[in-house]
Amino acid sequence: MNAHTELKLSDFGERLSRSDTGTVQLLEGMSKALLEPGRINLGMGAPPRPSPIPSIIKRAEIKTVHKTKHVDRHRYGRPEGWLPFLEIYARDVNEMFGCELEPEKNFAAFHGSSFTNSLILNTFTGPYRDFGLKAIINMPEYLGYQGQFLGGSENCVFSLYQKMRETGHNFFVFEPDLKKFRETLENPEIYLFVISNPNNPSTNVLTHEMLEKMVSDVVKMGKVALLDEAYGKPHPDLVYKNSSYEPILGKRVVIVNSASKCCMEGDRLSVGYSEDTEIMDVLKREITNSAFHAPKPPQALFKTLIESGDIIRIENHLREYCKRNLERAVRRFKKECKNSGSVLIHENQSSFYILMYPTDLPKEVTSHDVYKSLLADYGTIIVEGSGSFYGIPVNERSKELGYDALDLRRKCFRITVSPRPKILDQGMINVAQCLDGFYGTNA
């Protein structure tokens, strides 16, 4: 029987398979674009792998296979993860905070931070109550959250534009408006505060003092904070600026780290932890109900890397390499771009991204035009910035901020500096020439 019947989706299926999210566009667009040889990938959020990182990881893989029994690594395990791994991860967290969190009570391994975030966002927001529950986030924020709000990011997110402060030589930083944050948090519909700190896409890192103020407001009001520390401490610790930066522990606060940013992105491993065992118990039951537990082999590998000190070596190499590449990329861009005086660049504080905001472009030009031209004419892939501004009314300008927020949202874009230096140089030349074309100087 070949009768053609329409595929019907549940509300859950509809929402989880949305194709208009930044993540789907990024991953699908990137896989298609990369099929053609010679592309320069300044898009994907994957760390570089400078020598000797690949050989350190390979050695650790071999050691892990020899050291742990096959059955230990491959048979079903506990909901929270593989205890020997959680024990060593808890050791590093406890040293960092000077506290005594317990591996089996306060920690859990997950299938990557996207999955962890998804569970947390949908546990505390969404239309599943007679009153709507929303999250509050600062803008710009990680584009990967957008598709994870199963109630729809338009309904579940309250977004705040941040203040923009120029720091000289065309660099700027974002700063949360604490007063506005507090006022907005009072909205009874808001129950969750979400922040990627260090931030993707801006690389902004909040100082300990600033984060403490925000989190203590959240906790005082009886709400929950999700601190997405995908680039944070104790691992992978890809932070260059803000020496006072530290995550915050506390009742109703959950912290998530990702192994992806230590060059294990294909392994899909993240660690979530909290003082709050009530929240951890909820999350563990959710893992059990949806997926039993996170895979054990990546946990075994990560344990070997931490135990041997190799993780610190990897992190040191990454920080040094990324920092050099970041400086090189900005230098090259400024040298090549005739209009570099109009391009604001977010001061780099962490990870391996550059957020660029070409001001004074013709009104109709958006980062989508820049993306398309870079791909078609220069074989270079970037990430459009607009994907990081979900949950904000399309025409919101927030004039009181002192800058045109709508223009920022439409024109900014993100670059990843993970490629090898010579390829990165060419990528930055391409970005410079492409922007000059839009500014009109190459016409």
Ligand SMILES: Cc1ncc(COP(=O)(O)O)c(C=O)c1O
């Ligand atoms: C802030 C942030 N959170 C989460 C993720 C997702 O990480 P994972 O690979 O662990 O799912 C990323 C990846 O780029 C990120 O930048």
